[in-house]
Amino acid sequence: MAASRSYDVFLSFSGIDTRNKFTGHLLDALERDRFRTFRDDSKLRRGKEIGPGLVRAIEESRISIVVFSKNYASSTWCLEELVKIMDCKRTLKQIVLPIFYDHEPSDARSQRGCYAEAFSRHEKSFGSESVERWRAALTDAANLSGYVLQNVANGSESKLIEIVVRDVADKLNPTCLSVADYPVGIERGVQQVCEFLKLRSDSDVRIIAIWGMGGIGKTTIAKAMYNRIHYMFESSCFLANVGRTSMQPNGLVELQERLLCDLLMDRNLPRIRSEDHGIEEIKQRAWCQRVLLVLDDVDNIRQLRALAINRGLFHCGSRIVITTRDLSSVSMLEVDEEYEACPLNEKESL
Numbered sequence: 001m002a003a004s005r006s007y008d009v010f011l012s013f014s015g016i017d018t019r020n021k022f023t024g025h026l027l028d029a030l031e032r033d034r035f036r037t038f039r040d041d042s043k044l045r046r047g048k049e050i051g052p053g054l055v056r057a058i059e060e061s062r063i064s065i066v067v068f069s070k071n072y073a074s075s076t077w078c079l080e081e082l083v084k085i086m087d088c089k090r091t092l093k094q095i096v097l098p099i100f101y102d103h104e105p106s107d108a109r110s111q112r113g114c115y116a117e118a119f120s121r122h123e124k125s126f127g128s129e130s131v132e133r134w135r136a137a138l139t140d141a142a143n144l145s146g147y148v149l150q151n152v153a154n155g156s157e158s159k160l161i162e163i164v165v166r167d168v169a170d171k172l173n174p175t176c177l178s179v180a181d182y183p184v185g186i187e188r189g190v191q192q193v194c195e196f197l198k199l200r201s202d203s204d205v206r207i208i209a210i211w212g213m214g215g216i217g218k219t220t221i222a223k224a225m226y227n228r229i230h231y232m233f234e235s236s237c238f239l240a241n242v243g244r245t246s247m248q249p250n251g252l253v254e255l256q257e258r259l260l261c262d263l264l265m266d267r268n269l270p271r272i273r274s275e276d277h278g279i280e281e282i283k284q285r286a287w288c289q290r291v292l293l294v295l296d297d298v299d300n301i302r303q304l305r306a307l308a309i310n311r312g313l314f315h316c317g318s319r320i321v322i323t324t325r326d327l328s329s330v331s332m333l334e335v336d337e338e339y340e341a342c343p344l345n346e347k348e349s350l
């Protein structure tokens with residue numbers, strides 16, 4: 001996650017409409033997936049101006065999610081927030097994601113329906129200058145691509161929250177490994193492996209093996225899983241084709257270097273002179289971060305030894321996933337769970 005921004009997500013919403021409902025659940029889901037989220041929770045939002053703390057929080061967020069509900073525009077506080085958000089979109093290229101909770105974007109775009117009354121009130125109380133700024137911000141925001149609860153998820157709030165959190169993950173952490181061109185039935189495997197990984201728990205290290213015959217789709221599942229969850233860790237590494245690489249001259253040393261380089265994010269690593277030197281280098285670094293490590297296609301215990309894979313070496317909360325054709329090549333590790341990659345069912349293969 002970018003270091004210069006304090007928050008991943010800023011949530012703008014109408015307190016009376018959604019604080020303890022949709023927005024509350026969305027906040028929980030984002031925090032569960034470790035997104036640093038700012039929700040302006042001042043129950044007493046007085047006056048029109050938003051404070052400097054809030055302005056800074058908006059500026060320092062990577063995405064703003066605006067939950068439009070029927071009372072959103074009644075609050076001049078919300079409208080000021082929205083003006084600032086749209087400002088950050090223009091100047092700081094912030095991502096803005098509108099969600100229409102209980103009405104269509106067209107109402108917001110042209111300030112009709114639930115917006116009409118609020119705006120006629122605002123016109124009487126505030127000068128036309130303020131009102132014009134609010135109108136412009138609303139129209140701009142409602143023109144962005146976003147979500148309409150009724151249309152996207154058939155009214156299911158929990159489904160929409162799931163979709164939004166996935167979208168936030170994709171936007172903040174663009175997919176890094178390419179998966180099959182037309183993945184079919186991949187979700188089942190990814191979900192099962194993620195469940196085995198117990199991602200919410202930080203109290204131990206977990207090791208999962210994905211096994212099955214060659215070509216069945218182990219690497220594909222591991223890549224899709226990696227893309228989905230790598231952002232939850234402080235550092236991560238996907239070592240592809242461990243078996244094949246280890247057969248090449250100096251292959252194990254190359255793997256050791258890649259592992260150290262990715263996990264330590266350190267460009268001044270010593271050159272690894274030999275396999276033994278590599279093992280010592282890896283062992284000496286007490287891993288002080290939660291890491292995600294994928295070892296793809298391990299076919300021999302020697303590869304795990306060369307990479308000094310040992311549960312005790314990793315920081316609590318770390319996860320190690322190994323794909324292999326033969327479980328006996330990982331038997332030294334006391335794997336927590338084994339997932340057998342299965343062939344597609346009849347419908348999926350069609």
Ligand SMILES: Nc1ncnc2c1ncn2[C@@H]1O[C@H](COP(=O)(O)OP(=O)(O)O)[C@@H](O)[C@H]1O
Pocket residue numbers: 179180181182183184185186212213214215216217218219220221341
């Ligand atoms: N669910 C899937 N949908 C579409 N293509 C897939 C799927 N699973 C695997 N493939 C394709 O099948 C081939 C073999 O899969 P791979 O994951 O490399 O198998 P393994 O690692 O078990 O040997 C790859 O070209 C991959 O893109």
Ligand SMILES: [Mg+2]
Pocket residue numbers: 218219220296297323
């Ligand atoms: Mg493979």
